Amino acid sequence: MIDVKNISKTFKSHSTEVKALVNVTAKVDKGEVVVVLGPSGSGKSTFIRCLNYLNVADEGSIVIDGIDILDPKTDINKVRAEVGMVFQSFNLFPHKTVLENVILAPIVVRKKSKEEAKKKGMELLEKVGILDKADVYPDQLSGGQQQRVAIARALAMEPKVMLFDEPTSALDPEMVGEVLDVMKNLAREGMTMVVVSHEMGFAREVADRVIFMDDGAVVEVGTPEHFFTNPTHERTKLFLSQIL
Amino acid sequence: MGSSLTHKGLKHDNIYYFWVVVFFIIMTGIVLAIYFSALQIDYTWRWYRIPRYFAYQEQIETKSEIDGEVQSISKKGKDAVVLVKGLEGTESYAVRASALRVEEGDQIYYGDPLASYKKWRVGILLEGLWLTLKVSVIAIIFGIAIGLFAGLARISSNPALKWSAITYIEMIRGSPLLVQIFIWYFVLGTLFNNILANHGISQISALWFGVAALASFTGAYVAEMVRAGIQSIHRGQTEAARSLGMTYVKSMRHVILPQALRRILPPLAGQFISLIKDSSLLGIIAVRELTKATREVVTTSLQPFELWFVCALLYLVLTFSLSMLLQYLERRQLVV
Numbered sequence: 044m045i046d047v048k049n050i051s052k053t054f055k056s057h058s059t060e061v062k063a064l065v066n067v068t069a070k071v072d073k074g075e076v077v078v079v080l081g082p083s084g085s086g087k088s089t090f091i092r093c094l095n096y097l098n099v100a101d102e103g104s105i106v107i108d109g110i111d112i113l114d115p116k117t118d119i120n121k122v123r124a125e126v127g128m129v130f131q132s133f134n135l136f137p138h139k140t141v142l143e144n145v146i147l148a149p150i151v152v153r154k155k156s157k158e159e160a161k162k163k164g165m166e167l168l169e170k171v172g173i174l175d176k177a178d179v180y181p182d183q184l185s186g187g188q189q190q191r192v193a194i195a196r197a198l199a200m201e202p203k204v205m206l207f208d209e210p211t212s213a214l215d216p217e218m219v220g221e222v223l224d225v226m227k228n229l230a231r232e233g234m235t236m237v238v239v240s241h242e243m244g245f246a247r248e249v250a251d252r253v254i255f256m257d258d259g260a261v262v263e264v265g266t267p268e269h270f271f272t273n274p275t276h277e278r279t280k281l282f283l284s285q286i287l
Numbered sequence: 288m289g290s291s292l293t294h295k296g297l298k299h300d301n302i303y304y305f306w307v308v309v310f311f312i313i314m315t316g317i318v319l320a321i322y323f324s325a326l327q328i329d330y331t332w333r334w335y336r337i338p339r340y341f342a343y344q345e346q347i348e349t350k351s352e353i354d355g356e357v358q359s360i361s362k363k364g365k366d367a368v369v370l371v372k373g374l375e376g377t378e379s380y381a382v383r384a385s386a387l388r389v390e391e392g393d394q395i396y397y398g399d400p401l402a403s404y405k406k407w408r409v410g411i412l413l414e415g416l417w418l419t420l421k422v423s424v425i426a427i428i429f430g431i432a433i434g435l436f437a438g439l440a441r442i443s444s445n446p447a448l449k450w451s452a453i454t455y456i457e458m459i460r461g462s463p464l465l466v467q468i469f470i471w472y473f474v475l476g477t478l479f480n481n482i483l484a485n486h487g488i489s490q491i492s493a494l495w496f497g498v499a500a501l502a503s504f505t506g507a508y509v510a511e512m513v514r515a516g517i518q519s520i521h522r523g524q525t526e527a528a529r530s531l532g533m534t535y536v537k538s539m540r541h542v543i544l545p546q547a548l549r550r551i552l553p554p555l556a557g558q559f560i561s562l563i564k565d566s567s568l569l570g571i572i573a574v575r576e577l578t579k580a581t582r583e584v585v586t587t588s589l590q591p592f593e594l595w596f597v598c599a600l601l602y603l604v605l606t607f608s609l610s611m612l613l614q615y616l617e618r619r620q621l622v623v
Contacts, residue, residue: 097526124532134527138545148531151541193527200531 044204044235045071045094050103052089052259063089064100065259071204076236078246078267081256082282087239090256091208094237095126108203124152127197131209133189135181135196141168142177145196153200160199167195171225187218191225198229205229207238243286247271255279330592337593340412340584348403349382357393357401369401412594415580416601422498422576423563423605429502430562434509439539441514452510459507464500464565471500472572497569505562512554516547556613560606567602577601 052064063086071077079087092098094105096112096119105112112122136144145167146160155163168174171191173184181189190210197205207226211219223245230236230249240246246253246267253270255263255278263270263279271287274280325332355373367384370377382402389401409417440452459467476496483490520543528538570579581598585591 095530097530120529120532120534123530126530128527128530130523130527132523134521134523136524136527136542136546138549147541148528148533151537152532196531 044073044075044108045069045237046104046106047094048104048106050090050093050100050105052086052093052098052100062259063098064093067103067256067259067261069254069261069264071235071237073235074233075251076230076234076238076249077252077254078250079237079239079254079256080241080243080246080270080282081262082285085256086259087256088208089259091206091237091239094206095123095128097128120152124148124200125203127200127202127205129190129193129197129205129207129210131212133181133186133193133213135189135193137181140178140180141173141184141192144181144192145199148196149199164195164199167198168192170198170228171195172221185218186214187221190214190218190222194222194225194229204235204237207236207240209239209241211240211242241286243271255282257282325592332593333590334593336588336590337597340410340588340594342410342413343408344405345408346403347406348400349380349386351378351380351395351397351399351401353378354396355394357389357391357395360387360389360391367402371395371401411575411580411584412577412597412601415575415577416605418494418575418580419563419566419577419602420605422494422501422566422569422574423559426498426501426505426562426566427559429498430505430509430559433502433506434513435544437506437510438513438517441510442517456507456510459504460511464504465568465571467504468497468500468568468572471496471503475499493572494569494574497566497572497574501562501566501569504565505558508558509555512551512558513547516551517543519550520546552613552617556610559613560609563605563609564602 047067047069050064050067051062054061054063065086067086067090069077069090079090081087089098093100094107100113103113107122108125110117110122112119136147139147142161142164145164146155146157149155149160149163150157153160165174165177168177171194173188173191173195176184176188176192181192184192194205194210210226211222214222219242223242226236226238226245227249238245238250248267250267253263253265253267254261255270255274255276257278263274263276265274270279271283274283322332351371353371353373353375355371355378358370358372358377360370361368362384365384367382367387369380369382369387369389371380380401383404386402386404388403389395389399395401437452437455440448441456443449443452472493476491476493480490524542524546525538528542529535533541566576567578569576570582573579575583577598581594585594588594
């Protein structure tokens with residue numbers, strides 16, 4: 044489903060150069076849940092943002108569902124429509140109601156009729172447990188509710204892959220659970236997911252594979268069992284000792 | 288909340304009412320000062336002469352063109368036909384039945400009115416007010432369109448678009464509107480109309496060059512507001528829209544611009560109010576808007592004091608209505 048080969052990314056400003064990704068190679072199969080772990084600044088957010096072209100990799104290749112997204116001839120909007128993204132800061136559209144947030148892209152991108160989009164939108168809101176808030180504006184919702192709306196908004200495009208960029212990092216602790224529950228349900232239904240997260244419990248319980256990154260490079264890849272109980276690299280051991 | 292804090296202890300005090308009275312004394316003082324100064328130069332106030340410049344009744348008469356006698360009057364609903372029999376023949380006049388001034392058998396001489404009625408006409412001040420409103424509305428609409436386009440071009444990464452926008456904005460904002468009106472009318476206007484004349488196409492009137500000057504002037508300021516408005520919207524909004532597969536145009540249209548326009552509504556209102564007032568400059572290229580109309584009436588009526596106050600009041604009505612309208616829009620969006 045996702046095939047990343049040797050991508051690198053360097054952020055340049057006037058005086059400094061930051062190597063965010065160095066020769067990263069990774070693979071995500073259909074129906075697989077991959078959790079990307081790593082300390083802050085390890086490049087995991089840059090990695091997931093490269094997957095739908097919000098950051099552009101300098102070199103290497105990224106193939107999603109058979110389409111090379113770094114090829115200049117690729118219509119990136121078509122690829123993005125198939126790849127859902129959930130952000131750390133929700134990024135809901137504040138001038139639209141919850142339901143309008145969910146149905147906007149299906150109507151303007153997929154050209155669905157309003158009735159059809161609404162029907163599907165209501166189903167999704169029910170699925171993430173905020174059907175009763177369909178007609179309120181995002182600023183009246185709690186962080187956890189907003190993030191669940193953001194998930195519903197991404198799902199409304201019926202994506203083949205879902206990318207989660209630290210979906211629970213901006214939430215108050217008591218709201219983390221409700222968002223993770225939605226994500227677990229999604230994983231159970233067989234959605235292909237790439238999740239950048241600090242939630243070790245989620246990684247352990249849901250992930251098929253864990254990718255550990257540090258300093259812009261992939262250090263270790265393995266099943267959660269292997270990763271949490273028997274890591275090979277020193278850097279991984281240090282990381283786990285710091286957070287567990 | 289802020290005002291109740293600053294006026295704490297002042298609101299229900301006698302001191303508060305004292306300053307209210309002071310306010311009214313100042314206002315009355317200014318009015319009286321003008322009035323008594325006018326007396327010093329023997330100015331006669333004639334307010335009763337003012338309404339006729341808004342609307343007046345015109346006498347419309349049908350006159351006989353021969354001497355003779357009214358032979359017959361045949362009425363048919365609202366219309367009537369008067370037959371006048373003279374020495375050299377008979378003349379017939381179609382008039383309004385209600386306006387008839389003669390009866391059958393009346394002796395008529397040349398030039399006598401057979402029928403007369405009064406008709407309301409729009410006065411020159413009202414015509415001027417209408418033209419000011421028309422010019423302003425058209426210039427605002429074009430100003431928004433130009434500003435939106437130039438604002439988007441200003442933040443584009445394409446150097447042709449970006450530098451064109453910067454050049455346009457800096458040139459407009461760096462020169463007086465009066466000079467720009469002269470350039471539009473005397474330079475561009477001459478060029479356009481000569482080219483049109485060479486191709487046998489009818490000329491463009493001064494009004495449209497005036498509108499163009501105001502619209503391009505406003506557009507430059509609107510462009511800077513649009514740019515600031517768009518840049519004030521968090522980057523995450525664009526990313527969310529684009530990650531859903533929206534193109535640049537769609538994300539602008541549905542996500543960024545609606546939020547940006549909401550934020551820049553207050554400064555836009557100020558700009559449009561300025562535009563209404565600046566339209567008074569168009570008189571210099573012979574567009575008879577409100578100020579030019581007032582100047583013309585002043586030269587014929589010789590009542591400058593009343594007329595200039597009325598003129599200012601009419602502008603106030605326009606600008607105040609516009610600011611009320613935009614405040615209403617702003618409030619409605621806050622609730623939404």
